[in-house]
Amino acid sequence: MKIFQQMSSFGHEQVAFAQETASGYLGIIAIHSTALGPAVGGTRLLDYHDEAEALLDVLRLSRAMTYKSALAGVPFGGGKAVIIGDNRTSERERIFRAHGRFVETFGGRFITGEDVGTSTADLQYIHLETKHVAYGPSIRVGDSSPWTARGVFRGIQAAAKHRWGADDLSGKTIALQGCGQVGYRLAQELYQAGAKLIVTDTDPEKVQRVVTKCTAVAVDPASIYDAEADIFAPCALGSILNEQTIPRLRVEIVAGAANNQLLAEEHGVALAARGILYAPDYAINSGGVISGGVDLLGWEIEEGLRRVEAIYDTLLAVFARAQDSGIPPQQAADALAEERLLKSKAG
Numbered sequence: 001m002k003i004f005q006q007m008s009s010f011g012h013e014q015v016a017f018a019q020e021t022a023s024g025y026l027g028i029i030a031i032h033s034t035a036l037g038p039a040v041g042g043t044r045l046l047d048y049h050d051e052a053e054a055l056l057d058v059l060r061l062s063r064a065m066t067y068k069s070a071l072a073g074v075p076f077g078g079g080k081a082v083i084i085g086d087n088r089t090s091e092r093e094r095i096f097r098a099h100g101r102f103v104e105t106f107g108g109r110f111i112t113g114e115d116v117g118t119s120t121a122d123l124q125y126i127h128l129e130t131k132h133v134a135y136g137p138s139i140r141v142g143d144s145s146p147w148t149a150r151g152v153f154r155g156i157q158a159a160a161k162h163r164w165g166a167d168d169l170s171g172k173t174i175a176l177q178g179c180g181q182v183g184y185r186l187a188q189e190l191y192q193a194g195a196k197l198i199v200t201d202t203d204p205e206k207v208q209r210v211v212t213k214c215t216a217v218a219v220d221p222a223s224i225y226d227a228e229a230d231i232f233a234p235c236a237l238g239s240i241l242n243e244q245t246i247p248r249l250r251v252e253i254v255a256g257a258a259n260n261q262l263l264a265e266e267h268g269v270a271l272a273a274r275g276i277l278y279a280p281d282y283a284i285n286s287g288g289v290i291s292g293g294v295d296l297l298g299w300e301i302e303e304g305l306r307r308v309e310a311i312y313d314t315l316l317a318v319f320a321r322a323q324d325s326g327i328p329p330q331q332a333a334d335a336l337a338e339e340r341l342l343k344s345k346a347g
């Protein structure tokens, strides 16, 4: 593994590794940038195939956090943590306390929270070892998924406005991948807006909940890419937009909550070449990081909610720039985020 080469290609400040043999804890914390503030990013617990996959994931996710906060106007830098391990572990307390001690070594340059595979109970264990975690009495929002879902809903409306000239989603069909914390709430927002839903999840109970509450049609996980719909909303895991899936899509817009949806930069180009409008993931899913402004910076709830609603305008600006410059929206979002970072460094 050429770690320094990978770090410089992503532009990282620091990557640190920690292990604890007794509990089997294996953790990586990546700090992409602290230019705008302390690096903020969740902790992901996943059974990665190998260390190289875990490292690539944490590098990509932490850079996206820098861009996400920069675009959302939240004074946070970008970081992320991954723990390599099986989510069914019975060693949860020992693993997350070991992780808390690792987070503490950063002395506040890195602040963590929930992510895929971790829950509030895990944050409680981390909190026993460090205060640099989104947990405790000062936390007013806590579960960020309703904020993320609302932001994604507003981003979908912006994509509809750019694509079809109106942001009304009534009668539109949305193929939703992942009916978890964000997907479920997004489904409810879309249903209330009059959209028709085609949904999938690898967990049948989660599918059933959306089918019942939102009169959705369920399809099996492998078929969601073939669903005939207006919009595809990926709300499960990343890298699902790739050479296998993009040719199968029968939608005009891809807009959802999942992080790192594009397997690689070139897949953003491939979507644009097929005439599919892509809402860049870190631009549309910043509701969670905005809730961090309330929990970690003391913003008023109303101020946070106002900024979540403004994801609509950010997305419209990204799409306009992409159109004017003849580039895919992902590149336009990167350019906007990098400009904000440069401005902050200059100022």
Ligand code: NAD
Pocket (backbone or CB within 6 Å): 115, 116, 117, 144, 145, 146, 148, 177, 178, 179, 180, 181, 182, 183, 200, 201, 202, 203, 206, 221, 235, 236, 237, 238, 257, 258, 259, 285, 286, 288
């Ligand atoms: P979650 O774990 O609650 O939900 C993910 C769902 O996807 C689960 O129900 C899981 O069963 C399902 N799933 C996994 N693999 C699948 C597959 N192959 N096909 C269909 N379904 C599959 O997570 P979440 O909090 O809802 O987050 C969803 C996505 O949004 C993640 O990528 C996360 O990183 C991203 N995100 C979440 C937040 C937040 O505030 N929770 C913020 C920003 C981004």
